[in-house]
Amino acid sequence: MPTLQHICEWIYTTHLSTSIRQSPYSFPAIETVHTLGIAGVVGTIAILDLRLLGVVMKKEPVSHIARQVLPWTWAGFVVMFVTGLLLAIAESQTDYFNWAFRIKMVLLLLVGINPLIFHLTIYRKVNTWDIASVTPLRARLAAVSSLILWASIIVFGRLIAYVNT
Amino acid sequence: MFLLAVSHWLARTHLGIFMRDSSYAFPAVEIVHLLSLALFGGSILLVDLRFLNLGFKTQSASRVARELLPITLGGVIAMSISGLLMYAGGPMRYYHNPAFQLKMVLFVIALVGHFTLQIAVALRTFEGVKEGFVKAGAVASLVLWFSIGFAGRVIGYV
Numbered sequence: 409m410p411t412l413q414h415i416c417e418w419i420y421t422t423h424l425s426t427s428i429r430q431s432p433y434s435f436p437a438i439e440t441v442h443t444l445g446i447a448g449v450v451g452t453i454a455i456l457d458l459r460l461l462g463v464v465m466k467k468e469p470v471s472h473i474a475r476q477v478l479p480w481t482w483a484g485f486v487v488m489f490v491t492g493l494l495l496a497i498a499e500s501q502t503d504y505f506n507w508a509f510r511i512k513m514v515l516l517l518l519v520g521i522n523p524l525i526f527h528l529t530i531y532r533k534v535n536t537w538d539i540a541s542v543t544p545l546r547a548r549l550a551a552v553s554s555l556i557l558w559a560s561i562i563v564f565g566r567l568i569a570y571v572n573t
Numbered sequence: 574m575f576l577l578a579v580s581h582w583l584a585r586t587h588l589g590i591f592m593r594d595s596s597y598a599f600p601a602v603e604i605v606h607l608l609s610l611a612l613f614g615g616s617i618l619l620v621d622l623r624f625l626n627l628g629f630k631t632q633s634a635s636r637v638a639r640e641l642l643p644i645t646l647g648g649v650i651a652m653s654i655s656g657l658l659m660y661a662g663g664p665m666r667y668y669h670n671p672a673f674q675l676k677m678v679l680f681v682i683a684l685v686g687h688f689t690l691q692i693a694v695a696l697r698t699f700e701g702v703k704e705g706f707v708k709a710g711a712v713a714s715l716v717l718w719f720s721i722g723f724a725g726r727v728i729g730y731v
Contacts, residue, residue: 436726440722440726440727443610443726444614444719446611447610447615447618450612451611451612451614451615451616452619454611454612454615455615455619455644464641465632465640468631468632476629476630477628484615558611559611562607562611563608566600566603
């Protein structure tokens with residue numbers, strides 16, 4: 409048996425995992441907070457992405473939007489991450505085999521790499537294009553990847569519940 | 574009952590029958606509903622946070638309300654259409670569901686309340702009006718939309 413599967417089965421037997429599964433309210437309640445957390449992350453990051461694409465707030469410097477929006481994106485991310493972890497702990501044994509869950513995890517990794525590249529490269533020179541209503545191609549590419557990746561994460565996240573394992 | 578008659582009619586339309594009989598239509602529309610929620614929820618959050626002086630302070634409240642109006646309004650329209658499609662697939666599953674009834678009541682209040690506030694601020698109608706009024710409205714908007722989200726999730730569990 410693969411090590412990861414072994415770990416997932418062990419997590420499944422822990423007190424935390426069984427108590428979430430046994431309560432009739434825990435799972436739906438955590439799931440709802442998870443959904444609203446995602447809305448907080450994706451909705452706020454989408455505003456920044458749409459600014460990079462020149463769709464909204466064209467006259468506002470990109471760095472202003474980033475500075476104001478990102479703290480709330482991170483707040484949403486913490487909510488999403490903690491609740492998501494709890495949901496995965498509760499269903500670790502079945503999630504391990506769930507293809508939608510696996511794809512979602514890969515997408516989450518990619519969506520983390522995207523802003524890393526963005527901030528280490530083109531955003532470093534933001535002062536040269538901060539007020540441009542049409543931003544450099546690489547910034548627009550980062551915005552499009554972010555929008556597509558987050559949308560896919562929502563799609564595969566929802567599919568987890570529809571996949572029979 | 575007018576609403577009951579409309580629901581029965583909706584279930585018999587081509588759209589209602591398609592939503593009921595296709596095994597992919599419901600999950601697909603539900604995903605569209607969630608995608609719209611992400612865009613809508615985030616932009617509503619930013620608008621209300623601006624009204625509460627907690628975010629977007631480099632821009633005026635009226636500017637933020639105006640610039641984000643296409644997104645909040647577009648989001649609520651996309652959510653309403655996808656929501657209506659899900660409802661059309663089996664209105665009687667929802668019509669008597671207390672979580673659904675609560676969600677719809679809260680939705681109408683939030684829809685009228687929030688957009689009246691956002692449009693009024695965008696048009697600077699409240700210039701000179703006490704800031705506390707707009708802040709109270711923003712808190713009410715956040716509480717209402719959060720409750721709608723919760724009630725929406727509960728529908729599936731009632």
